Amino acid sequence: MEKEDLGAFCRISEKAFRALPVFLKKAVLKLVKKREKEWQSQRLRSLWKIMYGVEVGMGSYGCFTAGNFSKGDVIGNYCSVAGNVWHLNANHPMENATMSPLFYRKEFGNPNAVDVPRRALTVGHDVWIGRDVKILAGVSRIGNGAVIGVGSVVTKDVPPYTVVAGVPAKPIRTRFDEETIAALEDSRWWTLPPQTLMTLQNVVNDPRAFAVEAKKLVEN
Numbered sequence: 673m674e675k676e677d678l679g680a681f682c683r684i685s686e687k688a689f690r691a692l693p694v695f696l697k698k699a700v701l702k703l704v705k706k707r708e709k710e711w712q713s714q715r716l717r718s719l720w721k722i723m724y725g726v727e728v729g730m731g732s733y734g735c736f737t738a739g740n741f742s743k744g745d746v747i748g749n750y751c752s753v754a755g756n757v758w759h760l761n762a763n764h765p766m767e768n769a770t771m772s773p774l775f776y777r778k779e780f781g782n783p784n785a786v787d788v789p790r791r792a793l794t795v796g797h798d799v800w801i802g803r804d805v806k807i808l809a810g811v812s813r814i815g816n817g818a819v820i821g822v823g824s825v826v827t828k829d830v831p832p833y834t835v836v837a838g839v840p841a842k843p844i845r846t847r848f849d850e851e852t853i854a855a856l857e858d859s860r861w862w863t864l865p866p867q868t869l870m871t872l873q874n875v876v877n878d879p880r881a882f883a884v885e886a887k888k889l890v891e892n
Contacts, residue, residue: 689719697723710736731866744792749862751795754803762790763809797862852879861886
């Protein structure tokens with residue numbers, strides 16, 4: 673294909689994308705990811721949701737790796753996700769006589785197979801997930817502003833603005849005091865588009881001032 677054709681291929685409509693076979697869908701996603709900045713590409717987000725059922729918010733990056741997140745997962749705005757992060761949304765049924773997928777995955781040839789329960793994950797806004805993190809099926813929410821340390825295995829929900837790490841991951845500290853957290857939450861700064869958010873560069877090192885100025889922008 674010529675370069676011009678590749679460009680047109682990336683601009684495929686959602687309707688046409690849905691009609692493509694899987695291998696071509698993957699090719700389109702690869703091209704869009706290569707040509708557009710993943711932290712801001714709305715096209716990549718739309719196609720990714722169709723293909724994998726994962727919703728990725730504005731300004732988030734590192735979320736567009738096939739299989740790392742599961743259908744129904746929602747990732748908020750301005751999240752930073754490192755490499756080799758996995759959400760495992762189900763467990764083998766240990767309470768059954770056998771844990772074999774033969775009894776819960778129809779693609780193994782059993783038309784009467786009944787799938788195991790699967791839990792979707794909601795990741796809040798401005799969450800930082802370090803490299804090689806594993807998020808297990810018992811987790812349903814990671815709060816706004818949370819941090820998950822490198823190599824952690826997350827087995828429980830993570831509260832907002834909490835730093836967790838370890839195997840299993842445990843709380844280490846909160847990022848800010850309660851008043852600062854309340855101010856940041858009240859500001860809803862993550863609803864601002866990137867170009868507007870960049871105007872707060874001079875107060876980014878002062879969370880309370882940042883919250884005050886961001887709230888003004890959001891309200892205006």
